[in-house]
Amino acid sequence: MTDKGEKKFVIPHKGRISKADRQRLKGHKSCIVWFTGLSGSGKSTIAHALEEELYKRGVHTYVLDGDNVRTGLNKDLGFSEEDRRENIRRLGEVAKLFVDAGIITLVAAISPYKRDREFVRNLVEPGEFVEVYVRCPVEVCETRDPKGLYKKARQGIIKNFTGIDAPYEEPENPEILIESDKESVQNAVLKIIKFLEEKGIIPKKEE
Numbered sequence: 001m002t003d004k005g006e007k008k009f010v011i012p013h014k015g016r017i018s019k020a021d022r023q024r025l026k027g028h029k030s031c032i033v034w035f036t037g038l039s040g041s042g043k044s045t046i047a048h049a050l051e052e053e054l055y056k057r058g059v060h061t062y063v064l065d066g067d068n069v070r071t072g073l074n075k076d077l078g079f080s081e082e083d084r085r086e087n088i089r090r091l092g093e094v095a096k097l098f099v100d101a102g103i104i105t106l107v108a109a110i111s112p113y114k115r116d117r118e119f120v121r122n123l124v125e126p127g128e129f130v131e132v133y134v135r136c137p138v139e140v141c142e143t144r145d146p147k148g149l150y151k152k153a154r155q156g157i158i159k160n161f162t163g164i165d166a167p168y169e170e171p172e173n174p175e176i177l178i179e180s181d182k183e184s185v186q187n188a189v190l191k192i193i194k195f196l197e198e199k200g201i202i203p204k205k206e207e
Contacts, residue, residue: 022102026060029201030099032092032124033192035108036117036171037134038163039149040141042180043108046134046188051106053189059202062098064091066109079160085116092120099124104201112168127199132192133174138163140181 023029033050035043044065051061066087070077074090077083088111098105111117121129141163142150153161160166176195178188196202 019100019102022100026102028059028104028203030102030104031128031130031196031201032095032099032120033104033106033130033132033196034095034111034117034120035106035132035134036111036174037180038136038138038141038168039110039161040144040146041134041136042178042185042188043110043134046132046178046180046185046192047106047108049185050189050192053193054104054202057202057205059104060102061104061106063106063108064095064098066091066107066111069094079166081113081160081166084112088113088116088120092123095120096123099128104196110162110168112162112166114169114171117171130176130192130195130199131171131174132176132178133171134178134180134188135170136180 019030033047035047037043044063044067047063047065051063054061069091070087073094074087077087088109091107091109091111095105095107117131121131123129145151149158149161150164152158153164162168176192178191180188183191193202197204
């Protein structure tokens with residue numbers, strides 16, 4: 001492990017190609033679109049559907065799915081509050097790098113704590129963090145339960161499960177609210193695309 005005193009010898013190298021240069025090359029701006037919500041709310045489904053639609057438009061994207069990242073970069077982390085915070089910190093730092101690369105980064109992660117989501121927001125410039133709250137009643141999420149996680153949580157097999165025996169702090173002012181028990185995936189995608197167009201992050205589709 002690196003000694004803290006050695007950090008003073010870490011000097012970032014600044015290249016000549018800037019984020020703005022990369023954005024001009026791609027023809028659109030970059031940002032983090034952060035999907036937060038309970039397990040089973042539809043975060044990943046909407047994120048990937050959005051990726052497909054943006055791909056058709058020639059927009060460069062990448063999806064960072066919380067579960068997928070936990071199989072590699074974050075496989076050493078559990079589900080305690082401390083590990084959840086570190087999970088979001090790492091996701092945020094990686095997403096920040098993607099934004100610098102000029103890529104619209106779609107992050108799907110429960111991210112239950114407000115302060116952790118605000119931490120990621122503050123990593124990037126104003127307007128580069130788009131919080132999408134995929135709201136869905138826990139009762140509905142349980143009926144979906146595609147991974148059987150709620151059942152295991154109710155049985156006590158899984159501990160610290162968000163919405164059951166661990167808290168979820170709802171976003172107070174998300175940029176976009178999706179009520180996935182009432183809205184279709186396609187409607188959610190169109191809502192997000194409209195927001196990105198209005199903010200000038202992606203060009204409007206030519207008729």
